[in-house]
Amino acid sequence: MSSRKPPVTPAQRPRNPGPAGSVHDGAGAPSRHPALPLRQHGRAADADHRPARHPAQRPAPATRPAPRSPHMHPTLIAVAHGSRDPRAPHTVLALLERVRELRPALDVRLGHIELNRPLLADTLRDTAGAAVLVPLLLGRGTHVKRDLPAAAARAGHLRIRVAGPLGPHPLLVEVLFERLLEAGWTPGTAVVLASAGSLDPDSAADTRRAADLLSERLGGVPVVPAYASAAAPNVPDAVRALAARGYHRAAVASYFAAPGRFASASAAAATGPAAAPLGAHPALARLVLRRYDEALAHSAREPELATA
Structure with missing residues (x-):
């Protein structure tokens, strides 16, 4: 006697809920659409009979950063x-x-x-x-x-x-002014504007311009540009020059973008408040x-x- 079971009519076949979760596309990202039943020899592959998840329960599709467009800003x-x-x-x-x-x-x-x-x-x-x-x-x-x-x-x-x-720029002057106030500068105190220094004359001209702008912002007190390397005067000499003019308590404004050896050495020469570098202002x-x-x-x- 044959062991074959009688054929199952379409109405008798159990409905296939499809695999739980999401399928993956060719790039490996899960699809938002439920899995479709696979056909094997004319018959649905319905080995997984677990109930289908509600769409809200399905895993969210993986996201990728958008590719950089050539028309975006440089x-x-x-x-x-x-x-x-x-x-x-x-x-x-x-x-x-x-x-x-x-x-x-x-x-x-x-x-x-x-x-x-x-x-x-x-x-x-x-x-x-x-x-x-x-x-x-x-x-x-x-x-x-x-x-x-x-x-x-x-x-x-x-x-x-x-x-x-x-x-030089007025925004930098505002940062210098705030850093001096934070360090305890008081009106009437002369300032040495300490910068890195360069052999390029344009660099020295830019520092002198920054010193002039800072002097205006501080109400006209003397602001002397000085340099940590390559150019004169250096910061200790500038402090002594101010003392010779009667300003025995000179502040140092740190015209450096970030902390470093030059900024530390310049601050050490101050006879008054020593301001922090410009920093992440x-x-x-x-x-x-x-x-x-x-x-x-x-x-x-x-x-x-x-x-x-």
Whole structure:
């Protein structure tokens, strides 16, 4: 006697609820649609008879970051100098977080000239399309005028515009003023504006201009520019010069973007309050974006971005 069971009519077959959960598409992402029954030799493969989940119970589909469109704004690459002081990179990262908060849709990246990672060359290598280099530097020194254009020229796969340095600018003066107040500066106290220094005369001119703007903001008290390296006077000499003029309690304003060896040495020479560096101040974040926008506006007046 045959052991074959009588054929099951379509009406007798159990309804197949389909596999629980979602199926995966070719990219491995779960589909929002319920699984369809697979056909094997004309018959539904209904080995799994568990009840179908309600749509709200199904796993949410995996999301992927949207691909970067070539029509999006050029990447903002902030260029920091780099420092052996471990506080410096943390300060720069905090500043860039403020920049991202101000403009969330903008791709903001970091590259260092030396000492810290990521180095600028690595950031440029990993960037596509167009970019604007915004130096987190305060004057027109060698890095701004020679090193950054050279780095842009080596990145032949990018269309690059190099923005101007952050200083001098009234927003920086406001940050300097706040940092002095935080340190205990009082009206009438003379100030030494301590900066890194450079052999480039344009850099010295920019620092002198910043000192003049700060003097105006402080009500006309003397503000003497001084340098931690490469140029004269150095900070101790500037403090002594003010003492010779009767200002025996001189404050030091730290014209540095982040903490470091130069900022610490300059602060140590103060005979009065010693202010902290500019740091991750909200006004500095606004200035970074202003330099980015200025570079793009300048490129819009030209047919194309500078191409390496």
